[in-house]
Amino acid sequence: xTDVRSTPTxxxxxxxxxxxxxxxxxxxxxQLTSRGRIIGLSLLALIAPLSGxxxxxxxxxxxxxxxxxxxxxxxxxxxxxxxxxxxAALGDLREDKTLVYLWLRPMDRWPIVVGAAxxxxxxxxxxxxxxxxxxxxxxxxGHGIVAGTxxxxxxxxxxxxxxxTLFGVWLKRFIVWGLAYILIWxxxxxxxxxxxxxxxxxxxxxxxxxxxxGVNLKLADFSLTTAVVVPLVVAVAxxxxxxxxxxxxDID
Amino acid sequence: xxxxPPPTATLPPPLPGQxxxxxxxxxxxxxxxxxxxxxxFGSVVAVSDVSFAVNDGVTALLGPNGAGKSTLFxxxxxxxxxxxxxxxxxxxxxxxxxxxxGRVSLVPQQDALLDHLSAASFLEFAARTHGVANPEQTAxxxxxxxxxxxxxxxxxxxxxxxxxxxxxxxxxxVNDPEVLILDEPLTGLDPVQRRHMIALFxxxxxxxxxxxxxxxxxxxxxxxxxxxxxxxxxxxxxxxxYRDLRELMDDRAHRIRIGTSDPRRLATVLVDRGLVSGLSxxxxxxxxxxxxxxxxxxxxxxxxxxxxxxxxxVSPLDDDLESVFRYLVEGR
Amino acid sequence: MSGRGDAQIVDRGFQxxxxxxxxxxxxxxxxxxxxxxxxxxxxxxxxxKIFPIIAVVIAYLPxxxxxxxxxxxxxxxxxxxxxxxxxxxxxxxxxAIVLFAALVAPEVLVxxxxxxxxxxxxxxxxxxxxxxxAKAVAVITTLGLVTLGPxxxxxxxYTVEGAGPDGLDGWLWTLVRIxxxxxxxxxxxxxxxxxxxxxxxxxxxxxxxxxxxxxxxPILAAALVEGADLSPSLRLIDISTMPFELVFRIFDxxxxxxxxxxxxxxxxxxxxxxxxxxxxWWRYSKLVIAR
Numbered sequence: 001x002t003d004v005r006s007t008p009t010x011x012x013x014x015x016x017x018x019x020x021x022x023x024x025x026x027x028x029x030x031q032l033t034s035r036g037r038i039i040g041l042s043l044l045a046l047i048a049p050l051s052g053x054x055x056x057x058x059x060x061x062x063x064x065x066x067x068x069x070x071x072x073x074x075x076x077x078x079x080x081x082x083x084x085x086x087x088a089a090l091g092d093l094r095e096d097k098t099l100v101y102l103w104l105r106p107m108d109r110w111p112i113v114v115g116a117a118x119x120x121x122x123x124x125x126x127x128x129x130x131x132x133x134x135x136x137x138x139x140x141x142g143h144g145i146v147a148g149t150x151x152x153x154x155x156x157x158x159x160x161x162x163x164x165t166l167f168g169v170w171l172k173r174f175i176v177w178g179l180a181y182i183l184i185w186x187x188x189x190x191x192x193x194x195x196x197x198x199x200x201x202x203x204x205x206x207x208x209x210x211x212x213x214g215v216n217l218k219l220a221d222f223s224l225t226t227a228v229v230v231p232l233v234v235a236v237a238x239x240x241x242x243x244x245x246x247x248x249x250d251i252d
Numbered sequence: 253x254x255x256x257p258p259p260t261a262t263l264p265p266p267l268p269g270q271x272x273x274x275x276x277x278x279x280x281x282x283x284x285x286x287x288x289x290x291x292x293f294g295s296v297v298a299v300s301d302v303s304f305a306v307n308d309g310v311t312a313l314l315g316p317n318g319a320g321k322s323t324l325f326x327x328x329x330x331x332x333x334x335x336x337x338x339x340x341x342x343x344x345x346x347x348x349x350x351x352x353x354g355r356v357s358l359v360p361q362q363d364a365l366l367d368h369l370s371a372a373s374f375l376e377f378a379a380r381t382h383g384v385a386n387p388e389q390t391a392x393x394x395x396x397x398x399x400x401x402x403x404x405x406x407x408x409x410x411x412x413x414x415x416x417x418x419x420x421x422x423x424x425x426v427n428d429p430e431v432l433i434l435d436e437p438l439t440g441l442d443p444v445q446r447r448h449m450i451a452l453f454x455x456x457x458x459x460x461x462x463x464x465x466x467x468x469x470x471x472x473x474x475x476x477x478x479x480x481x482x483x484x485x486x487x488x489x490x491x492x493x494y495r496d497l498r499e500l501m502d503d504r505a506h507r508i509r510i511g512t513s514d515p516r517r518l519a520t521v522l523v524d525r526g527l528v529s530g531l532s533x534x535x536x537x538x539x540x541x542x543x544x545x546x547x548x549x550x551x552x553x554x555x556x557x558x559x560x561x562x563x564x565x566v567s568p569l570d571d572d573l574e575s576v577f578r579y580l581v582e583g584r
Numbered sequence: 585m586s587g588r589g590d591a592q593i594v595d596r597g598f599q600x601x602x603x604x605x606x607x608x609x610x611x612x613x614x615x616x617x618x619x620x621x622x623x624x625x626x627x628x629x630x631x632x633k634i635f636p637i638i639a640v641v642i643a644y645l646p647x648x649x650x651x652x653x654x655x656x657x658x659x660x661x662x663x664x665x666x667x668x669x670x671x672x673x674x675x676x677x678x679x680a681i682v683l684f685a686a687l688v689a690p691e692v693l694v695x696x697x698x699x700x701x702x703x704x705x706x707x708x709x710x711x712x713x714x715x716x717x718a719k720a721v722a723v724i725t726t727l728g729l730v731t732l733g734p735x736x737x738x739x740x741x742y743t744v745e746g747a748g749p750d751g752l753d754g755w756l757w758t759l760v761r762i763x764x765x766x767x768x769x770x771x772x773x774x775x776x777x778x779x780x781x782x783x784x785x786x787x788x789x790x791x792x793x794x795x796x797x798x799x800x801x802p803i804l805a806a807a808l809v810e811g812a813d814l815s816p817s818l819r820l821i822d823i824s825t826m827p828f829e830l831v832f833r834i835f836d837x838x839x840x841x842x843x844x845x846x847x848x849x850x851x852x853x854x855x856x857x858x859x860x861x862x863x864x865w866w867r868y869s870k871l872v873i874a875r
């Protein structure tokens with residue numbers, strides 16, 4: 001056997017934040033990139049352009065097109081794809097008990113969370129942006145809806161991925177809780193009134209779409225500034241809480 | 253470990269309700285210092301008021317399954333905080349001090365690796381996350397250390413349990429740790445690899461590192477060295493050299509086999525002189541139990557000359573680790 | 585215990601079980617019950633009960649509200665059926681049922697493969713067939729909590745309020761229809777969710793797969809039928825709607841898609857159910873159990 005003392009002596013070192021983000025990003029990206037996951041979610045995402053094409057074939061109005069993008073694209077495809085990648089970014093490592101290989105290192109916690117969220121966003125972005133924007137294009141309802149859809153999708157993507165990364169750090173059954181948030185909270189309870197809708201990300205993405213297209217959607221009355229700033233603030237807060245939680249939770 | 257702390261362990265463990273409240277002990281110091289540590293999971297007490305200090309060399313943490321060994325290790329690495337008390341590693345709090353984590357390594361008990369990575373990539377990743385300057389070279393050296401250099405390019409997901417165990421040990425070496433904590437590291441290894449691994453641990457200990465190895469297999473621990481920490485039901489039961497611990501067990505008779513040309517005659521004299529508390533005979537041996545092994549040792553040769561019997565063997569039968577463990581943990 | 589004279593062995597670490605052995609039926613009962621317990625978080629920390637409780641509350645709350653409305657508003661003004669009839673009730677709780685299905689089957693099936701319990705179960709009198717039967721019983725029974733319980737509560741509430749079905753015959757016939765409906769929904773969702781759970785070793789993926797299948801199939805069906813103007817029969821691919829459409833037919837109502845014949849709706853449910861069972865059996869018959 002080789003003498004391990006021949007390895008470089010490295011007392012009291014730590015990994016710089018940038019390097020830690022990069023290391024986490026690469027390892028989480030590789031962990032998340034499974035063929036089954038990519039194919040399955042891409043098939044799901046196909047629902048959006050398929051629905052857009054169906055609507056476009058029927059010469060639908062701009063109102064119908066916006067409603068389709070808001071419900072199928074921003075209400076279903078975007079949050080669910082974000083949940084799968086965002087939640088699994090650190091949730092899978094927790095479940096596999098391999099988080100210890102990142103946690104027990106001379107690194108700060110926030111770069112781990114940021115790197116994981118970036119990896120999740122890297123995989124979520126092409127699937128969601130392409131499919132949802134394609135849906136908007138295929139409705140044939142004009143350029144306004146396409147630009148608004150792109151803008152709303154990007155803002156929603158950032159917020160959803162960060163929030164679901166927090167779910168993955170905090171909750172053991174992050175997928176079930178995430179689904180409950182998407183289907184029950186956003187899809188059901190938040191429809192009940194403007195008050196609860198404020199704590200549903202869907203309202204902000206819908207508001208962006210409304211601002212860009214001029215179409216009237218229910219519970220989507222925020223100004224563009226609010227609709228952009230609040231999701232970004234939520235994203236930063238989610239990552240901060242995730243980093244705090246990662247520092248303070250038990251690791252298996 | 254230059255020397256274990258003054259007896260923080262008592263023998264046998266005190267029964268509940270015995271004695272008054274313990275005086276607050278002075279904080280221990282060492283490469284690893286565990287001071288009055290308890291850990292509760294809800295109503296379950298996993299570790300109860302444990303104190304010890306460990307320095308360089310190999311020390312075995314011994315205890316039956318569920319004794320609290322892994323919980324103690326997790327606290328030493330900062331993976332979970334103590335409910336009470338404090339843990340210091342190299343003088344720092346392992347849970348909150350970022351940089352000390354670069355000087356410590358853990359081989360976790362669970363069989364979890366990043367299965368999609370090759371062994372070389374996994375070790376390179378481990379080296380990079382420790383901020384090692386030359387991660388590729390370090391990874392290859394660590395792989396060679398555990399005799400896995402030839403399978404470096406293969407995914408660890410395809411490895412046998414023994415190979416995965418060796419990958420975990422190699423990953424724990426990439427940062428040249430001053431403190432190495434190994435939770436059941438010999439599980440799944442074949443006898444040859446087990447021997448290699450034990451030799452590696454000794455070498456690491458001889459280099460001045462603090463090597464703490466847990467096991468519930470007594471045979472393994474005996475090979476790891478004589479310094480042990482014995483834990484049972486979450487409490488530290490004993491610490492020190494297990495041969496010294498055997499000496500401390502003065503309420504328990506030593507069993508010794510004496511080979512002789514005339515067992516019956518020798519046995520009669522030993523009983524007459526009150527040197528044994530029990531014995532049995534066969535054609536060539538006397539098996540004696542004695543509470544005063546020193547007196548027996550001093551007088552045995554003289555007696556044999558005096559009565560004209562020849563001695564062919566004097567062997568202690570219960571100063572091994574298993575005997576100590578049975579006494580401490582199982583009370584028999 | 586054994587003894588010789590005064591001596592006796594009082595206890596040993598391991599003792600052979602000498603009691604009655606309940607065989608395969610007993611093993612199925614035990615495995616089913618354990619599945620139900622783990623899904624509902626019985627005997628486990630409070631946090632594991634939160635989600636089942638939420639799903640159950642969502643499933644039952646409308647029934648409680650509707651019965652309350654029927655009590656508060658006299659029948660002459662508002663008939664209970666106008667508040668919510670039995671097949672229509674599922675429309676209020678479909679999300680809770682889907683989410684519950686996404687929780688139940690992965691918990692019951694995937695965990696055993698991940699933690700090595702499957703090998704242990706198969707070392708008992710159970711074989712793969714009986715093991716899966718036990719698991720199916722657990723999934724269907726647990727789903728019954730949200731598919732069967734709420735309409736039963738509705739029936740009991742309306743009956744107590746004096747607005748239930750007319751006569752004993754009518755009441756029993758309604759009960760039979762409710763039970764058939766609950767069983768049909770449970771069977772279809774159990775088969776599909778168990779199929780999804782058999783294809784992955786992660787509970788999260790199984791859960792997401794179930795939800796996606798249930799949410800995506802109506803969108804796909806609508807796109808094909810309404811968008812592409814293809815045959816209305818393509819609605820039958822919709823696993824989310826067809827079990828509930830069958831419930832309307834069980835209650836002799838035309839449902840949401842009257843253009844589909846009752847036989848085709850029934851056939852769709854049978855195909856989904858048997859298809860799910862086939863996928864589960866295929867997966868488990870090929871499964872190599874290493875530990």
